[in-house]
Amino acid sequence: MAGPRMRVGVFGGTFDPVHLAHLILAEQCREQARLDQVLFVPAAVPPHKQHRAVTPFGQRVEMLSLAIAGNPVFRIDELEKDRPGPSYTVDTLTQLHAARPDDELFFILGTDSLRDLPTWYQPRRILELAGLVIHEREGFPPIPEKDLREALELGSEFPLRMQNIQAPLIAVSSQDIRKRIGEGHSVRYMIPRAVEAYIAEKGLYR
Numbered sequence: 412m413a414g415p416r417m418r419v420g421v422f423g424g425t426f427d428p429v430h431l432a433h434l435i436l437a438e439q440c441r442e443q444a445r446l447d448q449v450l451f452v453p454a455a456v457p458p459h460k461q462h463r464a465v466t467p468f469g470q471r472v473e474m475l476s477l478a479i480a481g482n483p484v485f486r487i488d489e490l491e492k493d494r495p496g497p498s499y500t501v502d503t504l505t506q507l508h509a510a511r512p513d514d515e516l517f518f519i520l521g522t523d524s525l526r527d528l529p530t531w532y533q534p535r536r537i538l539e540l541a542g543l544v545i546h547e548r549e550g551f552p553p554i555p556e557k558d559l560r561e562a563l564e565l566g567s568e569f570p571l572r573m574q575n576i577q578a579p580l581i582a583v584s585s586q587d588i589r590k591r592i593g594e595g596h597s598v599r600y601m602i603p604r605a606v607e608a609y610i611a612e613k614g615l616y617r
Contacts, residue, residue, distance in 0.1 A: 424454065538569070556571060
């Protein structure tokens with residue numbers, strides 16, 4: 412017998428490394444979008460980062476595990492681990508939908524990514540599979556639903572589900588953290604302490 416229908420947030424990213432802004436955003440999405448669960452889905456080969464060295468998948472998962480320990484609502488799904496080629500969002504959502512057909516999926520993304528959505532692989536199918544939970548990124552104001560429909564050529568009959576949430580605009584990025592560690596600067600309070608210790612133990616980003 413199937414369990415109750417769950418509202419599941421899908422939070423994809425490289426998480427190289429996961430930092431506090433990721434966790435704060437996930438929690439605000441959980442609360443404001445009334446999500447029963449937030450799935451962190453680390454990308455194996457992000458399409459836009461194929462020409463940059465990425466920390467091995469297993470180590471990024473281990474850092475995520477340390478970061479979300481103690482929060483039963485936050486989970487990690489490693490479904491992209493063994494997928495060949497680039498990790499496209501539509502493939503991930505298709506696989507998640509097949510694995511949990513009774514749940515309602517919500518894809519978490521920033522207003523910067525939302526502007527690029529029309530150029531993504533199969534954007535219409537993405538919107539058929541999941542609603543959107545949108546957080547504002549600095550310099551990228553929210554996009555009205557009407558404008559998104561026009562950009563994606565969606566008729567008024569298309570059941571577009573989108574919700575804007577408010578989260579603190581914290582200017583912390585994985586790229587900046589990697590750079591700071593590489594230069595020997597402190598990243599205390601930018602990443603969870605357990606993740607900081609793991610990075611030091613493994614000698615990452617040096």
